[in-house]
Amino acid sequence: MMLFGYLTLAVLIIALAILLTRQGNGRMPAFSHREKECGTVLLDDMALDLAERIFDPGDYRWLNDEIGFPALACELSRQRKAMALAWLRCLRASFNELVRAPRSAGIPGGDDGGSTGWAMTFHTLRFQLLLTYAMMVVWMFGPYTRIAPSFGRLRPLLSGGPPKERYGVRA
């Protein structure tokens, strides 16, 4: 059984390596359909306004609470969730594009070596981890969920007062 496992592993390792080296050897990076859709710079004002709107629960609360169309509110939430995920994917694609900026591109700060190189690498990894976490939360609970864990529920225990109400946010 152990022998069969290691033999299979050996074959899998070779197959995977061939597949990965073939893909990594192309002249130009192959962009997915999704990445091609993100053909804008995400950090300009218009894109940031769009992000504010996507993650703002105001419209959902207005439909659900004020004019009483819960079915429409649910549909809006579903569509906003798809948009939020698309926005986060675009943010990742745009960030990966920045990661691919070569040393020779004439970018100031690109030739930092030593500890700065390590710091940049750690920041890059941290960003990727947080982004993955944010995508996971939005995918599971929707765009109107608080992404960072809150200690609001512990407040009554700590201070003796009631929890602070946050408009439109599901904890």
Place this chain on the structure above:
Amino acid sequence: MKSAATVVGIIAITLEAGLLFRAWRERFLSQFPLFYSYVTYVLTWSLITFPIYFLVPRIYPSVYWFFYLMMITAEFAVIAEASDHIFSTYPMIRRLGRLLTGAICLFLFAVYVIPPLTLNQPSGKALIELYKRMSLTKAVLIIALLAVARLYKLQVGRNVSGLMLGFIAFLAVNIANASLVQSYGWAVYFKAYTLIEPLAFVLALSIWCVALWRYEPVLAARGRFSHNGAAVSDPLADRLGRYDAELSRLFRR
């Protein structure tokens, strides 16, 4: 069987010498200093142990394992060098190769390679177990490096991908070979083992000869969004900070 092993040994020495000669002639030895040091070491080792194999076969196993343990340790350094070639062009992930190499090696050594060494077992069995587990660690490391390069859509280049592929072929055969010798025992499998292992190295050398026939530096991919006028003039750290701030704002909601 002995004549087959001799032929394979001569082919290996020829390929090692050819690989070094080609790099020296084309003046790219300095591009892969650790890799060519490794090949020089293997060539020297082959030239020393080859006569011992015929003249003093009694001491050959001890000499073989001494040189071999040095060689399998040096292979980690060669993989680290290859990882530098993949990531060093990109300032934001320049150290990612070293980081991955260090993290994967530390983790696998702690949970997979070291524990069997603490068991009380014959030295022959312990050596083959160590050899198999170190080979698997290196194979996992190479796959992880290639997968991360793929994730960021980085071009690996003919030289480095050939170097990695040669190693993977050698390591995969080593894993299978070591498992077979553990299952069937030295008495049954010894002859096949002593032929398959050098054959796998000849396969790796052949791949390296083709991939490193000439030096082909990787031209970094040009981004689609990163050349939009003002954005490109910002220091890279500032741009990273802006992405960070945007994501942090999402977390502060």
